[in-house]
Each structure stands twice: as structure tokens, then as C-alpha cells.
Amino acid sequence: MRVSLFGATGSTGVELLRRLTATATVRCLVRSPEKLPEERRIGDLRQHPAVELIAGSSTDAAAVQEACADAEAVIVSLGGPPRGPGVDVCSTSQRLINEALNSSDGRAARVVCISSIGVGDHYQHCSLFAKFFASWIIxxxxxxxxLQEEMVRSLKNWVVVRPGGLLDSPGLRAWHAAEDACGFYPTIPRADVAAFVVQECLPPEERWLRRNVALVSRKPQGWFNWKS
Structure with a gap:
């Protein structure tokens, strides 16, 4: 499978890249390729034969067009600051991704957007703690x-994944995936988010196609970092 990955140098993006290299060729649009780590198990990701790096920004139309060319699946794992300059990076980038896919043969590509619990209609399913964090912190x-989710849902084939608070701890392989998943203190390791996306959201899997799915750990633990 040919996969385009946006946000590959982020903590969740690196977890995705680790898993994708086993089953796909991955084209990554990255501003700073040097941020990709060297993996003990699979070697330097910058030199991996399954990885193609494009130096550029997800807010540059030409670079996004190149990154999306011939993709069978596009994974968007972007995150920005909680407020201020750059807070609109997800919607700005998604608009360009949509334009790139709609102007080429990429209309049928599966687009998996990693969003967050508390977004849109999921807010009603959140605990008081999660609602407070969503309404007052970020x-x-x-x-x-x-805004990004709305753009994604205008595409032909899409999945919106709404993970809980992201942890850097090892994966537990014990997640709860449902449209209304939450819990009082909803968290999930990034490794489990990546495993879920690769196992359950990419072609030929169709369980979550054209659906929003919230994803939380069955064993909540620790404080979290909301960024992708």
C-alpha cells in the first residue's frame, strides 16, 4: 500500500511510521527530517527503504500536492499549539490535502484524520473532567x-479517530473504540493509537469507514500530552 503521512516527526507520527514500514511504502512530508529518530529494531527511519521523505510544510500547496500523489491512503497526524499563532495548522493543512486529492486521482484514497475526544458531537459524551479540559484549556x-473534521467528512472515503489524552508510555493493546467512548479520565498511549489506525482504519478494513470513532484505553493511567 502507498501511504502519505502528515505529521511524521510528531510523537504519534513516529509511532505510526514504525508500524507502517512493515506493510506499506510511506511518503512523509516533513519540515525537519533530522527529527526522525534512529530505530533500534528497523534502523534509521530517514534511510529506510519503505520511507520517502519530502522536505516541506503541510501548509505549502505544492509540497502537499507532491506528498499526496498516487496515495492509496492518507494519514493526517498533525497538531499545533493550544492557542495563538499556528493554532489553525490542522484546518489549514487539511484544506490543502483535500484540494490535492480532489484535483487528482486521489479522490478514492482513504483519509484517516487523528483528531481528539471532545471535538464536535463527541463533546456530549465526555466526562466533566474532559469537558473542562476541552472548554477551558485547549x-x-x-x-x-x-473545522478539520468537517473538511475530512466532505471526502469520499474517510475515518475520523478521536483519541483520548495521548501518553508516551508503552502500548497496552487494551483500547475501547466506539463513537461515544470516553470515561472520567480518558487517556491512551500513542503506540495504541498507531496500532489501531494501522490495524483497523486502513484499507481493506471498512468497519470505521465514513465514521467518527473515539479511542481510549481500558486502563487509564498517567498525565497526558494533548499534542499529536
Whole structure:
């Protein structure tokens, strides 16, 4: 499979790249290729034969067009600051991704957007703690994620994944995936988000096609970092 990955140098993006290299060729649009780590198990990701790096920004139309060319699946794992300059990076980038796919043969590509719990209609399913965090700590960032989700759902084939608070701890392989998944203190390791996306959201899997799915750990633990 040919996969385009946006946000590959982020913590969740690196977890995705680790898993994708086993089953796909991955084209990554990255601003700073040097941020990709050297993996003990699979070697330097910058030199991996299954990885193609394109130096550029997800807010540059030409670079996004190149990154999306011939992709069978596009994974968008972008995140920005909680407020201020750059908080609109997700919606700005998604608009360009949509334009790139709609102007080429990429209309049928599966687009998997990694969003967040508390976005859009999921807010009603959140615990009081999650609602407080969404409404008072990162409202601008989640508002931008909401715009991004709306753009994704205008495409032909899409999946919106809404993970809980992202942890850097090892994966537990014990997640709860449902449209209304949450819990009082909803968290999930990034490794489990990556495993879920690769196993359950990419072609030929269709369970979550054209659906929003929230994803939380069955064993909540630790404090989290909301960024992708």
C-alpha cells in the first residue's frame, strides 16, 4: 500500500511510521527530517527503504500536492499549539490535502484524520473532567480540529479517530473504540493509537469507514500530552 503521512516527526507520527514500514511504502512530508529518530529494531527511519521523505510544510500547496500523489491512503497526524499563532495548522493543512486529492486521482484514497475526544458531537459524551479540559484549556485547538473534521467528512472515503489524552508510555493493546467512548479520565498511549489506525482504519478494513470513532484505553493511567 502507498501511504502519505502528515505529521511524521510528531510523537504519534513516529509511532505510526514504525508500524507502517512493515506493510506499506510511506511518503512523509516533513519540515525537519533530522527529527526522525534512529530505530533500534528497523534502523534509521530517514534511510529506510519503505520511507520517502519530502522536505516541506503541510501548509505549502505544492509540497502537499507532491506528498499526496498516487496515495492509496492518507494519514493526517498533525497538531499545533493550544492557542495563538499556528493554532489553525490542522484546518489549514487539511484544506490543502483535500484540494490535492480532489484535483487528482486521489479522490478514492482513504483519509484517516487523528483528531481528539471532545471535538464536535463527541463533546456530549465526555466526562466533566474532559469537558473542562476541552472548554477551558485547549478550546482554540479543538475548534480548529472541528473545522478539520468537517473538511475530512466532505471526502469520499474517510475515518475520523478521536483519541483520548495521548501518553508516551508503552502500548497496552487494551483500547475501547466506539463513537461515544470516553470515561472520567480518558487517556491512551500513542503506540495504541498507531496500532489501531494501522490495524483497523486502513484499507481493506471498512468497519470505521465514513465514521467518527473515539479511542481510549481500558486502563487509564498517567498525565497526558494533548499534542499529536
Amino acid at each position: 478550546p482554540e485547538a479543538l475548534a480548529d480540529k472541528h
